[in-house]
Amino acid sequence: MRYVDEFREPESVRRLATEIERLAEGRRYKVMEVCGGHTHAIYKHGIQDLLPSGVELVHGPGCPVCVIPMGRIDDAMAIARTPSLIFTTFGDMMRVPSSNGTLIDAKADGADVRFVYSPLDALKLARDNPDREVVFFAVGFETTAPSTAATVLRARDEGLRNFSIFNNHVTIIPAIKAILDSPGMQLDGFIGPGHVSTIIGLGPFDFIPARYGKPVVVAGFEPADILQSIVMILRQLNDGSAAVENQYARVVRAGGNPKALELLATTMELRPYFEWRGLGFISQSALRLRPEFSNFDAEVRFAVPGLRVTDPKACQCGEVLKGVIKPWQCRVFGTACTPEVPIGSCMVSPEGACAAYYNYGRYSLMREQERAGGASVVMPGAGGTPDEVLV
């Protein structure tokens, strides 16, 4: 892990933090990290502890688990309950609530739900169980869509007839645009999604500086990467410029990955519209299999309800995803909605803003309090003893 440790080196991290403090002096900036991987890294490493109070990080819609609307989970449950079918999914999706329980519950009820690490694992199951239908619950942005595409092509080449995918792949650019167009938007710049950009390249982000005048810096996922990208954004903002820059050049090429894009173009096409949890219907924001691959499309092969399900009233995932409110401002945060018993999807995935904040955020809050110069705050502890003081 030497390659990773280099970007966690305390000395360089401190230097970058000092530079951010200098650049932000006397100013207030709101920067959105679009990608859930960044949200997770920010909380995991305690990066917000290193930022001055004038720099606020807003967590964006880039957690693939979080943006799947409840109706799609209902559809997944319906497919999973098909007799003798093997339903495969990434582990995170098993805990996302549908309107009636989760895939974990479906599994306990007798559905054969298995978690896999890659669509190729699902394909192997299909190969090993020729008399059973195997469905893969495909979720994710452009990062994971190519591997789904490659799996579908391989299934076709092998002549498998019992394998299909339930396609929920989404594309990041329309979601960013929806946020930029939403009323009350107050963002100054964006930390661009590093993994998605390895596939799509830098070009698709050009409209953000061009049309909205906001800087975008595509960043890696280590502490020094994220801090450096903030430095680059603040420099642009202080200079009054706006451009797309690439902090993650060791991985991201300006033109992306043409081979992966070709795989996508061969197998998938844009849906006219797709519902995003909390953001509503966004046109041309998701992928489906092309008609010539309909044999591999679980939505074609199995009866799915396909109904739109309204999110639970109390759930404010949408406002969290748009960065309108912070996770802690949600009505049910940490009380009715916790990682063990989530109401909203943002509380499920470790990349979800609420789960990250719930798990990692509470301590940094106390530090922020300290920095704000406030006295230590009295918090009633577990046993209701009011004299336990958190500083």
Next chain:
Amino acid sequence: MTARLEHSLAAQMERMSRASTARSSRAVLRDSHITLSHGAGGKASQALLEALILPSLCSPLLDGVADAGIVPLSSGTSRMAFTTDSYVVSPLFFPGGDIGKLAVHGTINDLAVSGARPIALSVALILEEGLDVDTLRRVMVSIGEAANAAGVPVATGDTKVVPRGKADRMFVNASGIGELRGDVALSPANVRPGDVVLVSGWIGDHGMAVMLAREALELESEIASDSAALHGLAAALLDAVPRTRVMKDPTRGGVATSLNEVARCAGVGIAISESRLPIRPEIHGACEILGIDPLHIANEGKLLAIVPPENAERALSTLRDHPLGSAAAIIGEVRTEHPGMVILQTAIGGARVLDMLVGDPLPRIC
């Protein structure tokens, strides 16, 4: 700072304190069915235990947190430690161990961290129709070897066979009894602010070895399970530092879950320093790839110990002098702040809450 920021911080603290109260309130079992999460050693397991199992049994000897039950004997002053565990690990054989060795070591370790000298074991087998005899023989030989090497004989056993499909090849239940040392008093309730937290070596080896041994994950690695009997190491520590506050065997749910149990039980905060954690680079790498926290991964041959600050160096050198503790390290300290919570100080100078495991990233690890 502006009044607005202070206001928002106060509001935020208020919300977080409500969340914290909800978090630490008594576990509620909402599920109508048992799911794999209930067996993962994390929060769902705890809910099942606190909301269903303990209240149903109403036993004065059960506290739900200790690794072994303490049974008073009618004769004299000595007391007995009594523990049981079932092993359902898949695959049966993995680098560094197998289900038999694991059963022996896991049972001995529960006694060892309770401050007991293990005396005898029981082994009960549930076999699936069709299991090949060679597999069974290999497991039994392994049980024999592990028990003999540890000097803790198997005193009784049982064998049942169930029809094909009603079990997965074989499950093992093992119980153990041990004699409690009279010179120590181990309990999370003894933990005091200022105490020092030690771990006896590399973290995360067992869980990762089992996980990588599963065919679904085609990662090449040399990672082997740390499965080992810890009674010798535990006894050495207790001889050197009889005032040791508490010891834990961080299996399911990993170091994070064990420390949370202590913090909650003792009503103290625990702060762990990321840069001091003994984690092999391979484990770090595999965790990065799989998106798992090494502190949530099961260990089967590691001891967590909390000792008074004045005994910390002696505890460390005692652990390091033992063959099973050569990579031992001081990893953190106990505080009055943030009671019931474990905080990880990150290598880059940030901090975050280190919670118990939620859900189950790795079912059937032991």
